[in-house]
Amino acid sequence: MNKNQPKRRKDKDNPYNIFKLNDHYYIEFKDRTYKDHEIEIPKRLYEEFNQFELQDLSYMNIVDRHIEQSEVWDSSLYERIFQKEESVEDTVLNKLETERLHSAIQQLSEIQRRRLMKYYFEDKNYEQIAQEEGCSFQMVAKSVKAAIRNLKKILR
Numbered sequence: 829m830n831k832n833q834p835k836r837r838k839d840k841d842n843p844y845n846i847f848k849l850n851d852h853y854y855i856e857f858k859d860r861t862y863k864d865h866e867i868e869i870p871k872r873l874y875e876e877f878n879q880f881e882l883q884d885l886s887y888m889n890i891v892d893r894h895i896e897q898s899e900v901w902d903s904s905l906y907e908r909i910f911q912k913e914e915s916v917e918d919t920v921l922n923k924l925e926t927e928r929l930h931s932a933i934q935q936l937s938e939i940q941r942r943r944l945m946k947y948y949f950e951d952k953n954y955e956q957i958a959q960e961e962g963c964s965f966q967m968v969a970k971s972v973k974a975a976i977r978n979l980k981k982i983l984r
Contacts, residue, residue: 846877932982940975947972 844857846869853874856866869877914922933941946952946960947968954968961968 943971944975
């Protein structure tokens with residue numbers, strides 16, 4: 829029996845395997861009693877599983893390259909263990925400050941508010957915002973800076 833399987837790196841938690849055999853498509857898996865099952869599936873379902881596995885592989889590569897390679901030293905782990913939890917008072921104060929900021933943002937002009945939101949909350953730069961809105965880079969910069977000045981006045 830020669831199974832034509834997509835060549836993929838499998839995650840240890842992957843519960844199934846897909847393959848093609850003589851123009852028929854199959855999925856195989858073990859149930860919770862570890863009994864093997866092999867079921868013929870339509871080509872469309874095979875293609876969906878195949879696409880999902882490609883996306884999953886892409887994510888596993890991101891984890892390998894970026895997430896698992898982040899700094900994990902004894903000292904950083906030690907710091908994480910002893911990080912002080914935020915007190916209830918601090919949580920409430922942070923929430924009140926956030927609400928106050930959102931209220932102040934609502935008091936800005938529509939243009940200032942929109943550009944400020946794009947700049948700070950959508951992580952867009954002045955050039956991207958200007959291109960979206962069909963205006964100059966300088967106009968966007970001026971609007972965002974004016975919005976910040978106005979927020980400082982409102983929040984005093």
